[in-house]
Every structure is written in C-alpha cells, then in structure tokens.
Amino acid sequence: MKTVSAVELDGTDRKMLRLLQQDGRMTNADLARQVALSESACLRRLRALEAAGVVDHYAAVISERAVGLPISVFVTVTLSSQSEAVLTAFEQAVAAAPEVMECYLMTGGADYLLRLVVRDVDDLERVHAKTLTRLPGVHRVSSSVAMRSVVKRGALPV
Numbered sequence: 001m002k003t004v005s006a007v008e009l010d011g012t013d014r015k016m017l018r019l020l021q022q023d024g025r026m027t028n029a030d031l032a033r034q035v036a037l038s039e040s041a042c043l044r045r046l047r048a049l050e051a052a053g054v055v056d057h058y059a060a061v062i063s064e065r066a067v068g069l070p071i072s073v074f075v076t077v078t079l080s081s082q083s084e085a086v087l088t089a090f091e092q093a094v095a096a097a098p099e100v101m102e103c104y105l106m107t108g109g110a111d112y113l114l115r116l117v118v119r120d121v122d123d124l125e126r127v128h129a130k131t132l133t134r135l136p137g138v139h140r141v142s143s144s145v146a147m148r149s150v151v152k153r154g155a156l157p158v
Contacts, residue, residue: 004053012037013049014158021155024058061154069117071145072101073124075132076110078140087111089136097135099127110142 009017015035019026032042049055064070079086087105094103094114102115118124124143132141 004056007049007052007054009054009158013045013054016042016045016049017054017158018155020055021158064117068119071118071120071124072149073116073118074144074146075114075116076106076142077112077114077132077135077138078109079111079137080139081137082111086137090138093135097127097131099131110140 012035016031019031019034028039028043028046031046032039035042037045046055064072077090079090090112091103091105094100094112099116099118100114101117102113104113105111106113116124116127118127124145128141128143132138
C-alpha cells in the first residue's frame, strides 16, 4: 500500500469527492454541472486529485450476501516474533488469501486484525485450518463471528 500525505482540499474538491463516493460512474459532465465548473476545469481538478492519491481507485461495491459470502469474521493474530522478517512474511502471505478482505497491523494484545468473508461455519473451519494457521509466524489465532452489520460505510466524511 502506498503512503499518501494529506492534501489540502477546498470546498469544490470536497464536494467532488462526496459526489464520486455516491456514484463513481458519474460522467465528468454530470460532475462538472453539480459542482458548477466547466467540464475541462472539473476534469483537471479530478486528474489532480487522482495524481495526488486522493482518489485511490474506482470500484464496484459487490454485495457479500448476494455472492454467497454472508458471514464476516474478525480474526486477531498473534505472531511468534515481531521481527521485520516475520512481519514481512506474514503480510505477504495474508495478502494472497482471497478470504481476507482487510488486514491491519495493530497495537495492543494481538499483532494483526483481519476481516474475512466466508460462506458458512464449514467454510470458516476450512479457512482456519488451511490458511490462517499456516501463515508464517502465527502463534495464536482468535476468531469472532459478526452476527450482523450495524454500520458499514464506504464513503469518507470529506
């Protein structure tokens, strides 16, 4: 993941970002009209936001339930060592696991927090046995199954 420094945003930039978070497929013409800019000025601003790393990428948001992955599991992982080599090996391996939707290096009792998506408990057992416990440097794994999502935002409060 690339590191991006905070970028100074004005009101128009923020409005553009809010609109794009609501509809990433919005045409430049529609975006320009809604932020009261010419199409060329709007496109220049958007390209500058992309170049600065403010707009990281564009993607479709897929319903996890609709594609048969209705269960989110939060997993804490404690490693046997916090050496740079162990951390790097773990991070490279966990990035290759398709069930891992998010992975965070943490402070506190566990080294990493993961969010997985699985089909059912049998699928979770498979991922636990065949993937999680086989990741490099893993000492302990603890899982919690989410019963339901209360808040899940895709848009940042810009």
